[in-house]
Amino acid sequence: MAVVPTISADILGLLGIVILLSALYMQGQTFVDPTIRAISIQSFMLTTLFSVLFVQSGDLNLLYLAGVTAVVRGVLIPTVMLRQVQAFRHSLRETGTAQRIPSLVILGVIMVIGGYAVFRAVLLPILPNPLISVPFVLLLLGFLLIVTRRNALMQMTGFLEEENAVLFAGALIAPSIPLLIEFAVVLDILGVVLVGVLLSATRNVLQTLEAPDLEQLSG
Amino acid sequence: MSLLPREGVEVASSLAAAVLTVGAALAMLALATSGVFGYFYADGLTRTMVITISSIYLTSVAYSVFYLKRIKEPLIRFRWYYSLLDLFVFTMLLAVTVNDLGFVWIAVEATTVTSALLVALERERTSVEAAWRYTLLVSAGLVASLLSVILVFYSQGTLTISVLLTRTAASDLVMAVAVGFALVGYGTKAGIAPMHAWLPDAHSEAPSPVSAMFSGILLPTSIYALLRTFVLLDGSPAFEAMRNLLIGFGVFTALLAAVIMGTQRNYKRMLAYSSMENMGIILVGFALGGVGAVGAVIQVVAHAFAKSSAFYEAGNILVAFNSKSMAAVQGVIGRLKVSGSLFTLSCLAVTGAPPFGVFIGEFLIISQAMQAGDFLVVVLLAVAYVYTFVGLNSQAIRMVFGQRPPLQEDGSAQPGLQKESWLSIAVPLVNLTVSLAIGLYMVPEISQAIAGAGL
Numbered sequence: 001m002a003v004v005p006t007i008s009a010d011i012l013g014l015l016g017i018v019i020l021l022s023a024l025y026m027q028g029q030t031f032v033d034p035t036i037r038a039i040s041i042q043s044f045m046l047t048t049l050f051s052v053l054f055v056q057s058g059d060l061n062l063l064y065l066a067g068v069t070a071v072v073r074g075v076l077i078p079t080v081m082l083r084q085v086q087a088f089r090h091s092l093r094e095t096g097t098a099q100r101i102p103s104l105v106i107l108g109v110i111m112v113i114g115g116y117a118v119f120r121a122v123l124l125p126i127l128p129n130p131l132i133s134v135p136f137v138l139l140l141l142g143f144l145l146i147v148t149r150r151n152a153l154m155q156m157t158g159f160l161e162e163e164n165a166v167l168f169a170g171a172l173i174a175p176s177i178p179l180l181i182e183f184a185v186v187l188d189i190l191g192v193v194l195v196g197v198l199l200s201a202t203r204n205v206l207q208t209l210e211a212p213d214l215e216q217l218s219g
Numbered sequence: 220m221s222l223l224p225r226e227g228v229e230v231a232s233s234l235a236a237a238v239l240t241v242g243a244a245l246a247m248l249a250l251a252t253s254g255v256f257g258y259f260y261a262d263g264l265t266r267t268m269v270i271t272i273s274s275i276y277l278t279s280v281a282y283s284v285f286y287l288k289r290i291k292e293p294l295i296r297f298r299w300y301y302s303l304l305d306l307f308v309f310t311m312l313l314a315v316t317v318n319d320l321g322f323v324w325i326a327v328e329a330t331t332v333t334s335a336l337l338v339a340l341e342r343e344r345t346s347v348e349a350a351w352r353y354t355l356l357v358s359a360g361l362v363a364s365l366l367s368v369i370l371v372f373y374s375q376g377t378l379t380i381s382v383l384l385t386r387t388a389a390s391d392l393v394m395a396v397a398v399g400f401a402l403v404g405y406g407t408k409a410g411i412a413p414m415h416a417w418l419p420d421a422h423s424e425a426p427s428p429v430s431a432m433f434s435g436i437l438l439p440t441s442i443y444a445l446l447r448t449f450v451l452l453d454g455s456p457a458f459e460a461m462r463n464l465l466i467g468f469g470v471f472t473a474l475l476a477a478v479i480m481g482t483q484r485n486y487k488r489m490l491a492y493s494s495m496e497n498m499g500i501i502l503v504g505f506a507l508g509g510v511g512a513v514g515a516v517i518q519v520v521a522h523a524f525a526k527s528s529a530f531y532e533a534g535n536i537l538v539a540f541n542s543k544s545m546a547a548v549q550g551v552i553g554r555l556k557v558s559g560s561l562f563t564l565s566c567l568a569v570t571g572a573p574p575f576g577v578f579i580g581e582f583l584i585i586s587q588a589m590q591a592g593d594f595l596v597v598v599l600l601a602v603a604y605v606y607t608f609v610g611l612n613s614q615a616i617r618m619v620f621g622q623r624p625p626l627q628e629d630g631s632a633q634p635g636l637q638k639e640s641w642l643s644i645a646v647p648l649v650n651l652t653v654s655l656a657i658g659l660y661m662v663p664e665i666s667q668a669i670a671g672a673g674l
Contacts, residue, residue, distance in 0.1 A: 141413035174373040191332035
């Protein structure tokens with residue numbers, strides 16, 4: 001990586017910290033709509049980060065990526081998800097999670113510290129940019145959000161967080177990766193979200209109609 | 220074309236597309252097509268995957284004509300079903316033919332989007348739940364393989380497969396880490412343990428033609444994607460370590476699936492675990508290389524035909540008995556004479572009974588392990604093989620030849636809506652015959668392997 005002006009490095013570091021804090025905020029939420037808004041804000045912070053990297057490197061790919069991230073992840077996907085929340089008000093809040101929130105946040109903090117330690121030990125020698133530790137930890141937090149929640153939309157925000165982490169890592173590690181791939185990734189995510197929304201809508205309808213018979217999905 | 224709102228058009232257009240695809244695949248085989256063609260790349264592995272994907276596509280479309288009659292309230296219209304089936308196959312074909320690792324990832328990820336609604340077609344709570352788990356777990360897992368793509372680009376400066384293959388072995392640690400991420404990501408989609416949680420749910424809840432495609436061609440497509448990254452390490456210092464990692468995951472998958480299979484109460488889940496076991500062994504074969512890789516290719520093709528046959532037969536049983544429970548489905552042979560016999564034979568074929576193709580594949584893989592002196596691998600694979608063979612076949616025989624229970628009114632073992640038809644028998648019979656033919660054709664490979672292994 002080229003030598004960067006100190007101010008850019010400071011801004012990037014600051015954005016990295018704020019993105020991590022947004023992830024921890026999501027970890028501490030039981031309501032669905034603030035979590036969706038948080039992922040939207042996180043995507044806009046990522047947009048800012050890509051813009052700073054563009055100013056720093058002059059690589060046009062990063063500017064395009066910033067624009068696509070803002071439109072698709074900052075606006076479009078959260079809007080689709082929030083409409084889903086409005087359609088099913090009864091599932092606005094994740095059930096059975098409220099009591100576990102303090103321990104989940106502590107688990108998130110432990111994951112941040114542990115993830116950073118693993119990054120330093122394993123990945124820093126081959127990827128010599130300490131800022132890459134942020135997407136690495138973000139990836140773990142996204143995964144944690146998926147596995148600790150039962151609400152489909154909450155799980156989807158975890159998936160979006162994971163994808164944010166990979167785009168973040170991609171911009172730092174290989175910013176010149178072909179643009180077409182980045183666009184396709186974004187479209188693909190849109191597809192996953194649309195399928196997810198359709199399935200979660202059907203799931204909500206069926207939950208209100210049928211007795212639990214999910215034991216068949218075990219073993 | 221399948222989307223046109225006119226009855227019968229969806230089936231006709233999907234069948235036509237499938238026939239054309241099989242024709243193109245046969246032409247590729249006959250002409251031994253290889254090299255770079257614009258954005259595409261073909262070699263022997265590509266040709267094998269293309270013919271396998273197209274053939275199972277054709278038989279699944281044909282079998283759907285019979286199977287879909289049992290679904291009264293589908294999640295999506297049948298014309299959407301056929302369109303998504305076409306798109307699903309398109310994404311798999313793209314994954315195995317495109318000349319760019321980035322697009323391979325996109326195509327594999329797109330298989331999830333195109334197939335998720337197919338899993339939930341029957342619109343039962345369990346099938347929708349299974350489809351959701353499938354979408355989420357696989358998509359989340361595939362994020363790791365996207366990281367792998369980024370790392371390959373960082374290390375090599377290109378993602379073009381034909382260019383990457385001509386380079387001398389990539390020796391840096393970044394590439395080794397990339398293979399590790401590819402294993403986690405594509406391994407999730409291929410049902411490699413411990414990332415396999417979605418697999419039994421999706422296979423058991425999807426309609427039988429879709430289960431057949433998942434098991435026969437989707438899982439090997441993901442293994443193909445993993446291989447394309449793994450082979451870039453060949454000849455480098457890190458290769459041996461990553462090879463052992465792949466073998467470890469493969470053996471663990473085969474053993475775990477073999478153990479869990481014996482405890483199943485749902486016959487479609489049992490077949491799903493059998494697929495997992497086969498994928499574990501195939502991964503070991505590719506990682507071993509040499510005759511093992513030949514065995515893995517044979518097993519990919521033979522397993523695809525045999526397992527699709529088993530899933531079609533499972534569909535016939537489900538249609539007739541209206542239950543997936545092994546306890547409720549007993550005495551199949553009394554009600555479905557041909558399907559009962561074919562189901563038994565298909566189960567024998569997928570568990571590696573000679574002379575079916577899966578047996579040849581597994582034999583060659585174990586021979587290679589023996590030749591390489593990996594005796595622990597030989598022993599563990601043999602244990603998985605025997606455990607699966609006994610576990611699956613004993614349960615299948617109990618279902619087919621067991622005492623037929625009285626019909627109940629609470630929904631279990633009720634008479635189904637349809638009996639077997641010529642179509643529901645012909646399609647699995649063709650696939651089972653192909654699996655047998657592969658085995659018989661490949662018999663000379665055994666003598667060569669025996670000579671090579673010094674047995």
